[in-house]
Amino acid sequence: MNEGVIRDEIVKWGRSFFQRGLTGGSSGNISVRLEDGYLFTPTNSCLGFLEAERLSKVDASGKHVSGAPPTKELPLHFGFYDRRPNARAVIHLHSTYATAVSCLADTDPMDAIPPLTPYVVMRVGRVPVIPYSRPGAESVRDRIQALAGGHPAILLANHGPVVAGASLEAAAFAIEELEEGAKLSVILRGMTARHLTAENIAELNTHFRLT
Numbered sequence: 001m002n003e004g005v006i007r008d009e010i011v012k013w014g015r016s017f018f019q020r021g022l023t024g025g026s027s028g029n030i031s032v033r034l035e036d037g038y039l040f041t042p043t044n045s046c047l048g049f050l051e052a053e054r055l056s057k058v059d060a061s062g063k064h065v066s067g068a069p070p071t072k073e074l075p076l077h078f079g080f081y082d083r084r085p086n087a088r089a090v091i092h093l094h095s096t097y098a099t100a101v102s103c104l105a106d107t108d109p110m111d112a113i114p115p116l117t118p119y120v121v122m123r124v125g126r127v128p129v130i131p132y133s134r135p136g137a138e139s140v141r142d143r144i145q146a147l148a149g150g151h152p153a154i155l156l157a158n159h160g161p162v163v164a165g166a167s168l169e170a171a172a173f174a175i176e177e178l179e180e181g182a183k184l185s186v187i188l189r190g191m192t193a194r195h196l197t198a199e200n201i202a203e204l205n206t207h208f209r210l211t
């Protein structure tokens with residue numbers, strides 16, 4: 001895919017997330033790794049109204065080279081790119097249910113989303129939660145790096161989900177499944193839900209390897 005097509009894809013996915021209420025206001029950010037750097041959504045932009053030519057380009061070291069100033073969450077995205085060589089895209093949203101789970105005091109910090117359905121297991125695996133830090137904090141890069149090798153999807157406590165994927169589409173599918181898994185877990189709170197068994201999960205992992 002050439003850079004022009006990738007720019008249009010970022011605009012398309014941003015609009016789709018916004019229109020479906022998966023992130024509101026100026027929240028959330030998207031990045032894609034290119035041959036010669038990265039494209040990021042501009043800081044304080046609404047994902048519903050991105051413009052392809054205003055997307056921020058940064059070089060491999062994170063230096064802004066063109067377009068509007070990038071998201072303040074560069075450290076969050078780079079935490080994944082540093083540890084996942086196959087990651088081509090990172091998406092961070094403030095989707096309601098994943099954010100709700102990130103706020104619950106009794107969420108398991110190493111396993112926030114229960115294995116209720118196959119697709120959550122196939123697309124996101126086991127989801128850890130990292131402790132709260134202010135949006136844009138540099139310290140988040142180390143915390144993401146520490147977990148990103150084994151986890152393509154992570155929750156930021158009291159903030160929201162962030163997911164890496166082998167393509168923008170793969171990252172989008174994963175963050176949408178994470179939101180669905182979180183929604184089911186909140187809806188089913190207080191009810192006796194059956195979880196997939198260890199055997200079910202092992203079978204999924206052999207057929208649909210998480211990349």
Ligand SMILES: O=C(CO)COP(=O)(O)O
Nearest residue numbers: 028029043044071072135
């Ligand atoms: O979600 C956000 C911060 O966590 C949005 O920040 P930016 O507008 O800088 O991308």
Ligand SMILES: [Zn+2]
Nearest residue numbers: 027028135160
């Ligand atoms: Zn955010």
